[in-house]
Amino acid sequence: MNRLIRISIMSAGLALPLAPATAQHEGHADHAAHMAADPIATATASPSRTPANVARDPYRHPVETLRFFGVTPQQTVVEYAPSGGWYTEILAPLLRDKGSLIALQPSGRYLDRYKGFLATRPDAYDKVKLVAFPEDAATITAGSVDTVLTFRNVHNMVMSGTEASTFKTFYNVLKPGGILGIVDHRLPEDRDAALEKNSGYLKTSTVRRIAEAAGFEYVGSSAINANPKDSADWPKGVWTLPPTLSHGDMDKAKYQAIGESDRMTLKFRKPL
Template sequence: MKFLKSLIFLTACTASLNAIGGAAESDRLASVLAAQPEENQARFAHRHPQETLEFFEIEPGMTVMEALPGSGWYTRILLPYLGSEGHVIGADYSMDMYPLFGFFNEEWLAEHATWTTDFPASAAEWAGEDGAGITAFVFGSMPEEMKETADAVLLVRALHNLARFEGDGGFLSAALTDVHDVLKPGGIVGVVQHEARADMPDDWAGGANGYLKRDFVIAKMKEFGFEFVGSSDINRNEKDQPTDSDIVWRLPPSLSTSRENPELRAELEAVGESNRMTLKFRKPE
């Protein structure tokens, strides 16, 4: 009986400590978000960074690989949130993929060839005094020493172009191989992706228009060895109802199809950012 009471007491204490720890992490993340630039905070209503990162179980002290960090919208959050014991690994497209877009000139390509050193150097200032470290690589060329170092991987709006050009060089396959290799056993993959309705044509939903189907993403992740854990409606937007003549970049923040049409622009701004699936996967132990 004494043993049973002790076990119950210990279990209760552990649960209480976990709750306290979770609340502290949530408060820390909220503080980091409150310190973000005003133009970044303007996107919170569409991107829900607090709820998204908590759903993906991102915690201070982790090593997190972020695919396609771009201008650093999420990197600016991750570096101070993960803290001095954490680390961010940025991952970008292979340089072989960029010419396939058709709009990057030779000068830009030459400048971007040094991204793996340029990005960490420029992003370091976002970390603050006690922020995480940062390194980077390009898909298909992950350094051996990075294998099984990440606790989590974030694929936020990162899969559509990889899928679009898969037939031109196996770029999605190379990226997902790197994602699997960089993760520790038991590590999490968080996917946020523009979602095509199930009734849309498969060729339209192949990535070129920005959208992918949920079933395609789940099947592809399973193909590369990940277990599907669950989904969330955090980033769902039912106002986004594209036709097969639409592209995702018609919506904010790009608004690429309405720059000369104020009336259409207002309609698209009212839709908001795209409807996005939010999926969680795990690398088996």
């Protein structure tokens, strides 16, 4: 009798791991189904992405940001000033089969850098169309683009005085009803506007004014990329914070604890 009890207990013990293993298998299946149903999440999980870029996802929220802007795999998308290719690593696989990605890259050293980036993965980036800005912008057919995206670049336009002409290009290439999605470092509205010329931060009202002057209508904003820890008053502007850390090792732990900048996420539309 004791021997039978021992056998029963052993059998039950052997059977116990099966339940969590089955649940784990079902969890993987659910995850796979979710990824298949969410092409942006699938593209964000692309093996072509570099680990250093993946590590910044908690600050840049690519899945939520692209969803907010309404990007889909069937669209023609222009990314203005992709530079190091952070978002290209996601947009290229997302748009590769059914859509089109146009990289509108300002001329200069970053143009060569971006060419080098594309060459690192010809299997992943072979369908990205690189267009030098401004000299070749006219090669993009007017009214042919579904979405224009630019990440942390409007402050550079403001500092160089090129915002009006650049936004005019955005407006021209977009279809009626097309979307302009902008992410940039946010300057509190009560700060001196002169800071927009050297800090890397911009007021939301400034970006709205630039976009609306170009003909865009404001759709809305999202707090996806907000960071309340960022006071936007750093000695070397936004570059004080990660990922640049312009002070080097000085107060590095302090700035890393704050994280990347507080960012506005704004959505505009070209009127129908």
